[in-house]
Amino acid sequence: MGINVIEHDVVIVGSGIAGLRAAVEIKRKYGERVNVGIISKVQLMRSHSVSAEGGTAAVIYREEGDSLSLHSWDTVKGSDFLADQDAVWLFTKLAPEEVRLLEHWGMPWSRRPDGRLALRAFGGHSFDRTLFAGDKTGFYEMQTLYNKLLEYEGWERYDEWFVTNIHIEDNEFRGLFALNPRDGDVYLFKAKAAVLATGGAGRLYSFTTYAHTVTGDGLAMALRAGLPLKDMEFIQFHPTGLVPSGILISEAARGEGGYLRNNRGERFMARYAPQKMELAPRDIVSRSIMTEILEGRGFKDEASGIEYVHLDLTHLDEEKINEKLPAIRELALKHAGVDPVEEPIPVRPVAHYTMGGIHTDSYYRALNHEGRWVRGLFVAGEAAAASIHGANRLGSNSTTECLVSGRIAGELAAEYALRSKEAKGPSRERVLREEEWVYRLVRKESGIPTYQIRRELQETMNEKFYVFREGGSMRDGALKIEKLEEIMMKEAYVEDKSRIYNTDLILAIETLNMLEVGKVIARSAIARAESRGAHYRVDFRARDDREWLKHTLATRYGEKDVRLLYEPVRITTWRPTERRY
Numbered sequence: 166m167g168i169n170v171i172e173h174d175v176v177i178v179g180s181g182i183a184g185l186r187a188a189v190e191i192k193r194k195y196g197e198r199v200n201v202g203i204i205s206k207v208q209l210m211r212s213h214s215v216s217a218e219g220g221t222a223a224v225i226y227r228e229e230g231d232s233l234s235l236h237s238w239d240t241v242k243g244s245d246f247l248a249d250q251d252a253v254w255l256f257t258k259l260a261p262e263e264v265r266l267l268e269h270w271g272m273p274w275s276r277r278p279d280g281r282l283a284l285r286a287f288g289g290h291s292f293d294r295t296l297f298a299g300d301k302t303g304f305y306e307m308q309t310l311y312n313k314l315l316e317y318e319g320w321e322r323y324d325e326w327f328v329t330n331i332h333i334e335d336n337e338f339r340g341l342f343a344l345n346p347r348d349g350d351v352y353l354f355k356a357k358a359a360v361l362a363t364g365g366a367g368r369l370y371s372f373t374t375y376a377h378t379v380t381g382d383g384l385a386m387a388l389r390a391g392l393p394l395k396d397m398e399f400i401q402f403h404p405t406g407l408v409p410s411g412i413l414i415s416e417a418a419r420g421e422g423g424y425l426r427n428n429r430g431e432r433f434m435a436r437y438a439p440q441k442m443e444l445a446p447r448d449i450v451s452r453s454i455m456t457e458i459l460e461g462r463g464f465k466d467e468a469s470g471i472e473y474v475h476l477d478l479t480h481l482d483e484e485k486i487n488e489k490l491p492a493i494r495e496l497a498l499k500h501a502g503v504d505p506v507e508e509p510i511p512v513r514p515v516a517h518y519t520m521g522g523i524h525t526d527s528y529y530r531a532l533n534h535e536g537r538w539v540r541g542l543f544v545a546g547e548a549a550a551a552s553i554h555g556a557n558r559l560g561s562n563s564t565t566e567c568l569v570s571g572r573i574a575g576e577l578a579a580e581y582a583l584r585s586k587e588a589k590g591p592s593r594e595r596v597l598r599e600e601e602w603v604y605r606l607v608r609k610e611s612g613i614p615t616y617q618i619r620r621e622l623q624e625t626m627n628e629k630f631y632v633f634r635e636g637g638s639m640r641d642g643a644l645k646i647e648k649l650e651e652i653m654m655k656e657a658y659v660e661d662k663s664r665i666y667n668t669d670l671i672l673a674i675e676t677l678n679m680l681e682v683g684k685v686i687a688r689s690a691i692a693r694a695e696s697r698g699a700h701y702r703v704d705f706r707a708r709d710d711r712e713w714l715k716h717t718l719a720t721r722y723g724e725k726d727v728r729l730l731y732e733p734v735r736i737t738t739w740r741p742t743e744r745r746y
């Protein structure tokens with residue numbers, strides 16, 4: 166059997182803000198000297214990034230009192246002191262230029278009446294520094310980057326191709342494998358360098374703001390290739406997921422002045438964060454909402470049984486809502502039958518962001534478990550843990566990180582490719598094994614369909630690894646995940662036997678990836694016997710800097726097990742203090 170081989174200098178997996186930004190950087194700096202392939206399992210412009218609503222944080226007006234130091238401090242404090250401070254500094258320093266570059270490339274940022282860039286408040290930022298384009302910021306950022314990319318030659322796109330594994334040998338990136346849905350063949354991509362920009366893993370939960378496609382594939386591939394995932398216990402629950410669907414009601418709604426109220430009509434945030442109120446960081450607001458609900462001060466959706474609180478915008482001008490929050494109004498009307506101009510919106514905390522990711526240094530170079538760079542491999546965007554966000558990400562810092570990390574990873578990947586002689590690629594035998602691995606489940610004649618396994622995994626994550634966590638219950642969750650993994654190995658099968666657009670097969674591989682990542686989240690969370698940022702344990706309610714001011718690194722151990730290692734946090738400027746808002 167012949168092997169299909171495609172060759173590029175740099176291959177980018179993922180076409181969200183991070184992947185596109187990396188591609189633009191390579192093209193604008195190196196032009197046709199570096200040939201680029203962009204692979205995305207969805208049509209290039211349908212990556213989850215298009216749904217980013219609220220905005221992008223950067224220091225724009227120093228003359229008005231903001232500073233890089235303040236942005237860094239807010240980010241570090243927001244992270245509950247788990248962020249690496251050198252990475253944070255680099256991030257805040259590069260952010261303003263990213264905003265200006267986008268502006269030059271045609272980004273329609275919202276404006277102040279005098280024509281200058283407008284800024285809005287966002288949780289945990291002590292200064293209004295969130296740039297936005299209405300409440301469809303991600304959509305416009307994607308369009309802008311894509312338009313820019315179209316100016317260049319020497320790149321190829323592989324829409325709807327599904328990457329199954331990356332190949333690392335001698336601590337060096339050697340290529341990756343992708344399923345072409347049009348012919349059902351597994352292709353080998355040979356490249357001198359790769360940027361993984363595969364996004365987060367939020368679909369491990371079913372109550373989530375993420376697109377159905379965000380299944381943590383890149384993270385699972387890294388694990389299978391022997392690389393560590395960092396700080397995976399930290400999953401962000403955004404305070405305001407629309408009930409019952411989980412669709413995001415952007416923090417912009419509170420940034421523009423919205424209130425949170427319980428069933429007595431109280432603005433309950435006064436009890437938990439008297440100064441920042443609704444604009445405290447997300448981990449704190451989510452816990453406050455859940456405390457209100459658990460203590461009986463919430464509401465209940467009779468049809469779904471889901472409990473919630475109210476996000477109240479009724480005191481805002483209709484004109485302001487139409488101008489600044491048009492998508493919010495539309496989403497609430499269409500998906501909850503509520504017009505925010507007249508009635509409060511039903512909301513509760515919802516899985517929204519993956520703080521952890523593939524272990525990298527501050528320059529987004531992938532690291533192995535000994536801290537050595539895996540030559541030729543870079544990670545950008547939500548898939549990376551550099552770590553800027555530590556235990557809790559501040560709203561509007563993520564799209565910024567996609568831009569900054571895309572730029573850094575793109576540039577370094579191109580330079581590495583220019584220095585390398587040839588793309589080595591794995592052995593023929595390894596390629597044939599990949600085909601075997603991919604089609605294993607298709608060859609089975611009967612068994613359990615994988616969507617059932619996926620659903621059970623999501624229910625387990627919703628229940629056992631949510632806002633409040635507890636040792637015993639998490640251990641039950643971990644056992645359940647292991648059981649599901651066993652079912653996946655022994656009994657799962659794919660009903661569709663065709664080779665052309667076999668989406669059933671892709672769903673199965675995604676489910677396998679979700680199980681791998683779920684297991685790591687569970688193991689990392691059970692081990693961390695403290696509460697920090699988004700990881701809150703009712704059996705260990707305090708932060709414990711003596712024992713736990715360190716990053717978790719989880720690697721695969723044998724075929725099934727997970728091994729945990731730890732690495733110190735890089736503290737350059739601020740010692741941890743108590744977090745008050």
Ligand SMILES: Cc1cc2nc3c(=O)[nH]c(=O)nc-3n(C[C@H](O)[C@H](O)[C@H](O)COP(=O)(O)OP(=O)(O)OC[C@H]3O[C@@H](n4cnc5c(N)ncnc54)[C@H](O)[C@@H]3O)c2cc1C
Binds near residue numbers: 180205207415562
């Ligand atoms: C609803 C919502 C609203 C948000 N709003 C904001 C906001 O206002 N401000 C902010 O800062 N952040 C926001 N965030 C977070 C932010 O949008 C994301 O963290 C960011 O967009 C992630 O971008 P990315 O480029 O890393 O990955 P994504 O945009 O998730 O893209 C991942 C890419 O990887 C590809 N991929 C994945 N697996 C495979 C595979 N196996 N084979 C091939 N391709 C693959 C996908 O096709 C896709 O192209 C929001 C998130 C959500 C879910």
